[in-house]
Every structure is written in structure tokens, then in C-alpha cells.
Amino acid sequence: MLTVLSQLEIEIVSERTKFGLNGAIKSGHLPGIVPLGYKKDNNKKTVIDETTKDIVIRIFNMYLEGKSYQQISNTLNKEKVLAPKHWRDTTIMKIIYNKVYMGDYEKGKSNSKNTLVYMNVVEPIISRAMWNEAQHQKDKNQRSYTRDRVYIFFQKLKCPKCRRIMKCKGSGGTKKKYMYYNCEHCKTYYREDKIEECLQSFILELVEYDMAVKKYFLPILADKKETKTENFTLIK
Numbered sequence: 001m002l003t004v005l006s007q008l009e010i011e012i013v014s015e016r017t018k019f020g021l022n023g024a025i026k027s028g029h030l031p032g033i034v035p036l037g038y039k040k041d042n043n044k045k046t047v048i049d050e051t052t053k054d055i056v057i058r059i060f061n062m063y064l065e066g067k068s069y070q071q072i073s074n075t076l077n078k079e080k081v082l083a084p085k086h087w088r089d090t091t092i093m094k095i096i097y098n099k100v101y102m103g104d105y106e107k108g109k110s111n112s113k114n115t116l117v118y119m120n121v122v123e124p125i126i127s128r129a130m131w132n133e134a135q136h137q138k139d140k141n142q143r144s145y146t147r148d149r150v151y152i153f154f155q156k157l158k159c160p161k162c163r164r165i166m167k168c169k170g171s172g173g174t175k176k177k178y179m180y181y182n183c184e185h186c187k188t189y190y191r192e193d194k195i196e197e198c199l200q201s202f203i204l205e206l207v208e209y210d211m212a213v214k215k216y217f218l219p220i221l222a223d224k225k226e227t228k229t230e231n232f233t234l235i236k
């Protein structure tokens, strides 16, 4: 009986806090750390911080220009923006993801199912259109990023001089992302796009061959597999 009672009490309390929290959020009193570009006023209400809001706008603008999280954080560190604050790519990423900049508050983690979005609870810094555009940009940037990071010829190239398997290397630079292959023995480097150019006709042939296999041979193989399963069932 006692446990049931205290359980009930706990539920009532949490219900009350939930209600209180809901009301607080709806009136612009956001819980947690104040995001960049905002501050708390005397009533603990989240309001725009005129001294930092332009940084947020600039970050969104740079991102929409196609700059990566890393490039943006590098720029801000170089200019000592809000120094001694150290900008990281993840800091920028969190800003771009944060719905607060278009005025909404998101409760719960963005990948869990239990998220709740309170719309128009604070004054926006970024327009809805611009925020949504940034999310599209995210897909674009991510696609080109993953494409850049794939070594097409991983473990497939032999050094022209000594025939050893060549190793893959990224340029590491922030401006141009070239992939290199190098032979540690001969100390030679080859740029991936140059190799691709040299091997273009060969690659095209391979792709054509691959497509032919998929089109003509795989269906036959799939058929055979089915027949096998049928036989197996019969025997059983």
C-alpha cells in the first residue's frame, strides 16, 4: 500500500513538473544551457543577445556558402571570435542543427522518438526558410564529404617502380581535398584524380562489365539459388 501511494505521489510530482516545464518553455523560459546568440534576461527568459547573434547569422551564411563545419571553426578560431573560446567542428554542427535559431525549442534528443517541438517560443535569429535551406545543405555537404573520403583504389594499386602495394593518403589540407597514393619505399606520390584520368577507359570497361554481370548473370544465379532451396525442401 505504501509503495503504491508513494508511486502515485511520484507520478503526481512528475506530472506537475512536466506541466510546469511545459508552461515555462511556452513562455520562453528554456531549460538547459543558453545557446549562442541568446541570453537570459532578468526574469530568466531566453532572449536574443545582441552581442553574439551576428556570429550565429554568420555561421549559417558560411555554411550556406558550402563551407564545412571544420572550415567555419577554423575561420572563427583564426579571427579569435569570442576568444578564449575554442571552436570545434562539432560546435558548428550543433548550431546548424539547433531549431532554436528559428524560434523553436526541441525537447529530447533529435534521434530519439520522444522529441517534442515547441514552436515559436523564442525570438528567431534565422528565418525558417534559411534554417531549412541549411538542413538541405547538410545533405549536400555530407554526400560530397563521404565521396571525397573514399579511396577508389584502396589496396588495388602497385607502385610502377617496385610493384609494392601503394598506401592511401589524404591531403590533410582544408581547401582542396585531394587523395594521394604513395609508395613508402620509392617515396613517390600520385594524385587520385590523375590516376583516375589515366585509367579512365579501363574503369569504364570495368563498370560496363559490372553492369552486364548484374543484368544478365545475376538473375540466372538467383534462379539457380531458388531451385536449390526447392530441392533442399524436397529432400527434407
Ligand SMILES: [Zn+2]
Residues within 6 Å of the ligand: 159, 160, 161, 162, 163, 164, 183, 184, 185, 186, 187
Ligand atoms: Zn615503389
